[in-house]
Amino acid sequence: MAHTGSATVTRIVELELVRLRTPARRGSGAAGSVLVRVADSEGVSGWGELPRATRSQWEALSDAYAPALLRHSWSRPTEACEAWADLPWDPAAAAALDCACWDLWSRRRGMPLAHALGGRRTALTAGVTLPRQRTVESLVTEVNRQVGAGFRRVRLEIGPGWDTDAVRAVQTSFPFLVLQVDAGGRYSESPAHLEALRALDSLGLLAVEDPFPPDDLAAYARLAAELRTPVALGRPLESVEDLAEAIRLEAGGAVNVDVSRLGGLTPARRAVDRAVDAGWQVWCGSSAATGVGRAATVALASLSGASLPVEVPGAGNRGSDLAVPPVRAHDGVVPVPLAENGLGHGVDRTALAGHTAQALLVDSSGSRELRSGRKHR
Incomplete structure (x- = not known):
């Protein structure tokens, strides 16, 4: 609490x-x-x-x-x-x-933000998202760079025509790497798209995120009932009430809790609790462009219910952090700043x-x- x-x-x-x-x-x-x-x-x-x-x-x-x-x-x-x-x-x-x-x-x-929110973890496993690459070979090369930097979970952005072959190529090169995919709402319930999503179900992924447009929770529920892989929701959720409706419809089994998308730490913390109570898996993603927003995400991810890897910038990311110290992973681990009050990072x-x-x-x-x-x- x-x-x-x-x-x-x-x-x-x-x-x-x-x-x-x-x-x-x-x-x-x-x-x-x-x-x-x-x-x-x-x-x-x-x-x-x-x-x-x-x-x-x-x-x-x-x-x-x-x-x-x-x-x-x-x-x-x-x-x-x-x-x-x-x-x-x-x-x-x-x-x-x-x-x-x-x-x-x-x-x-006089307390760290993580503790103010009720978090207890001192370090978090880091995950990284990789956008679509020009070729499968360049994707494998980029994954290798992230694995070399210590990342243990990689989230691949996929879309029609760039899905099963790309995932299989990464799995062949890195058989012990935890993989999930983010479809960004790019699929429909057309026979060809459903066939591709079913093919992904056989690849042992952590989750298939946002396969359909955000406003079609019924399609999410139909797919979730068919797949063994958890269907994850991120973009369809702009409030805790949206999450409650998704849970009621059994539209997934995992959730990407994004502070900016849900309206702040107050509703995001409630969303973590609501998802855990429903038996859903949780990770804390971030649309933040600087360390200020990422620091808030790290604090939220210190909650015990947010058990999946927290999203942080990957190796080679050249974006300006503006936070002191920078919010980064070290050998695949993100420290939760507990020696300083508040975010634990200055500007x-x-x-x-x-x-x-x-x-x-x-x-x-x-x-x-x-x-x-x-x-x-």
Whole structure:
């Protein structure tokens, strides 16, 4: 059970939003992430992340969610979400503020975030996701790099025409590697697609994730009843209520709990408990682009119910972490930072300044200061 007992009232008096530059390699159509910092009257701060924020999400966060939180008082971080209960639901915007409030609260309480959430594990097995490669040979080469870095579970992105042959090639080269696949909703219930999914069932995978579009839980249930391999859900779940409905329909047997997708640590923690109670397997994935969001995922994954490997960047990932120390796996293991309070990671302000496209500072009086980031030289 999480340690959330405290009658001390918290009021956020300052809120900073930092929109990050989009890495050039992701293309002009991509969106940069937003880091969120909340501070109380004692000067204690907490951080959260909104990954790959669209313009509408930036506006929702700056014009609605942030002002609502500045007007709201709360005693426990589980109550912070009441501030935006009446706003149009944006789980990623809510998650950024929810995580920042948990970070602030646990720092002020003098405890690691993992312990505040109820986690007890000190180290986590790491998993890595590999996108589709140009050839099967290049996929095997990339898997070899990740195995050499100590990763014990590899999640392969698949789609029609890139599924069984790719998985078999990896299994042939690495027969003891734990594999699962993420279909990204790319399949339908057409005969050819179902035949491919049935072929995957014979390969001893940990899970087949998101085979169908997110809005077709009935198709998930039909497939789950047929396969021995657990069907995992990630993208169809934007709330604990979505998970409850999937469980009721017996639409799977495993769940990817993503803090940003579910709306924050508060609902994500409930989702872990709900899935475990239903006998589902759980792992904590992450859509975070920086170490701020990943640190929150690691804290959540310290819960005993999240028993499958936690998702972290793989070997060769060149993304900017911005967290100090970086949130990384070492020989396939992710340490849970228990020697520091809150997230257990700071934010490198110098590096952050170089990645900032725009920053907005809002305080409880309603004052707003908008700044542009430094231009690259």
